[in-house]
Amino acid sequence: MQDWPGLASQMRPPPDHGETSYKGSGRLVGRKALITGGDSGMGRAAAIAFAREGADVAINYLPAEEEDAQQVLVLIEREGRKAVAIPGDLRDESFCRQMVQDAVAALGGLDILVNNAARQQSHESLADISSEEFDATMKTNIYAPFWTIQAALPHLKPGATIIATTSEQAYDPSADLYDYAQTKAATMNYVKSLAKQLAPKGIRVNGVAPGPIWTPLQVSGGASMEKLAKFGGQTPMGRPGQPAELASIYVQLADANASYATGQVYGAAGGAGQP
Numbered sequence: 001m002q003d004w005p006g007l008a009s010q011m012r013p014p015p016d017h018g019e020t021s022y023k024g025s026g027r028l029v030g031r032k033a034l035i036t037g038g039d040s041g042m043g044r045a046a047a048i049a050f051a052r053e054g055a056d057v058a059i060n061y062l063p064a065e066e067e068d069a070q071q072v073l074v075l076i077e078r079e080g081r082k083a084v085a086i087p088g089d090l091r092d093e094s095f096c097r098q099m100v101q102d103a104v105a106a107l108g109g110l111d112i113l114v115n116n117a118a119r120q121q122s123h124e125s126l127a128d129i130s131s132e133e134f135d136a137t138m139k140t141n142i143y144a145p146f147w148t149i150q151a152a153l154p155h156l157k158p159g160a161t162i163i164a165t166t167s168e169q170a171y172d173p174s175a176d177l178y179d180y181a182q183t184k185a186a187t188m189n190y191v192k193s194l195a196k197q198l199a200p201k202g203i204r205v206n207g208v209a210p211g212p213i214w215t216p217l218q219v220s221g222g223a224s225m226e227k228l229a230k231f232g233g234q235t236p237m238g239r240p241g242q243p244a245e246l247a248s249i250y251v252q253l254a255d256a257n258a259s260y261a262t263g264q265v266y267g268a269a270g271g272a273g274q275p
């Protein structure tokens with residue numbers, strides 16, 4: 001177990017974000033992406049894959065995660081792509097708005113926005129969730145994407161895409177994730193609302209719904225020790241997923257060739273979970 005927000009570089013076994021395995025084939029050449037929570041987990045897997053597909057990538061993360069972020073920035077630059085670091089706390093509205101302005105300025109525009117960062121803290125009982133804790137989860141998982149998308153919209157041209165990381169928790173919530181699970185249901189829901197609103201503007205909005213994936217979020221308070229001991233074992237595949245196993249899904253949803261897909265949620269949960 002680690003203190004929140006946790007570092008991928010301190011996890012044993014280390015997660016696989018596709019560092020040595022992901023091979024690009026020019027699917028996102030010249031695209032400009034901003035990924036929140038791009039230092040670790042699914043965000044890092046998407047950042048590596050996007051760069052290898054030819055995109056310039058800005059990542060946001062918490063200042064405490066600088067060590068993980070530096071590893072990602074090096075990998076993006078190794079592909080000859082622009083790597084932009086935007087550390088800061090998404091619970092702050094003015095930071096969310098500044099983050100978008102900084103990304104647009106550094107990348108020279110924006111056409112892929114991945115709202116991936118999230119807070120997940122396990123609580124056996126609703127009675128254990130303080131108002132401050134509840135608020136932090138709502139701010140990170142619901143308000144931050146709202147502020148971020150609002151700031152990004154004036155910059156998004158036809159062909160741009162928004163991708164949200166939701167969860168199997170949106171459909172089948174665990175008893176110990178009362179607050180988190182409802183934010184993931186909200187995420188799934190905003191994908192579908194916004195897809196309808198933005199379709200006439202040529203902007204697609206889709207989601208990814210992971211099952212149990214081996215990331216810092218799970219080992220820094222997201223899952224109980226009891227859950228971690230058999231993490232992913234209840235899935236038909238009998239194991240947790242690695243972030244690398246979801247990288248191609250983010251690429252697929254970002255790829256302009258997926259031009260008729262909007263308002264969709266793509267699951268990856270080892271044979272369990274929905275959708």
Ligand code: NAD
Pocket residue numbers: 005006036037038039040041042043060061062065088089090091116117118119120140165166167168169209210211212213214215216217218243
């Ligand atoms: P992760 O810990 O690697 O990524 C979460 C990131 O959120 C962190 O790296 C951190 O940078 C960011 N973050 C959290 N609070 C923040 C704040 N206040 N300000 C700025 N950044 C903040 O874990 P992950 O599992 O890759 O999480 C990525 C997404 O996947 C999340 O949306 C999570 O809900 C979702 N998800 C994860 C699982 C899983 O089993 N790991 C399952 C379903 C959905």
Ligand code: MG
Pocket residue numbers: 005006007008037039040041061065068216
């Ligand atoms: Mg992290």
